[in-house]
Amino acid sequence: MTGNEKDTIAEVMAKRVLTLNPQNRTIDALDLMVKNDIGTVPIVDQGKLVGIITERDIVKEITKSFDYLEKKLSETGTRSVVTVTSSTPLWEAFALLVRNKIRRLPVVENGKLVGIVTERDLFKWVVKVAYEPNVPEDLKELIAQK
Numbered sequence: 001m002t003g004n005e006k007d008t009i010a011e012v013m014a015k016r017v018l019t020l021n022p023q024n025r026t027i028d029a030l031d032l033m034v035k036n037d038i039g040t041v042p043i044v045d046q047g048k049l050v051g052i053i054t055e056r057d058i059v060k061e062i063t064k065s066f067d068y069l070e071k072k073l074s075e076t077g078t079r080s081v082v083t084v085t086s087s088t089p090l091w092e093a094f095a096l097l098v099r100n101k102i103r104r105l106p107v108v109e110n111g112k113l114v115g116i117v118t119e120r121d122l123f124k125w126v127v128k129v130a131y132e133p134n135v136p137e138d139l140k141e142l143i144a145q146k
Contacts, residue, residue, distance in 0.1 A: 022074035051077030
């Protein structure tokens with residue numbers, strides 16, 4: 001892969017995304033994050049992205065009230081979600097992350113969640129492009145991990 005302005009989200013996004021529905025509790029999202037070493041859980045209702053909750057959301061709110069963990073995701077999740085499509089150029093994804101001060105972008109096609117891209121996914125792409133074709137062995141292993 002060589003980097004250029006035509007590289008898209010489809011090249012780096014994770015297609016396997018763990019989700020919960022709006023009726024799940026916030027503690028369920030936290031449990032899913034811990035068990036799967038992930039930092040966000042998209043909230044999906046019948047395949048449609050309706051919100052998102054992140055580890056930072058939970059940490060900010062739990063300091064105010066432990067009852068927060070028992071609330072349904074329909075109450076605690078962020079409803080205004082910044083998304084991309086699989087054809088979004090990678091440079092545009094970087095700009096969205098920076099402008100919105102976020103770390104993850106759900107990938108949506110025709111209203112349906114089809115993947116997610118994180119700042120780590122984009123960073124791995126940058127490393128590949130920067131070193132190609134001579135990626136150091138220790139980095140090859142790290143950037144190949146999903």
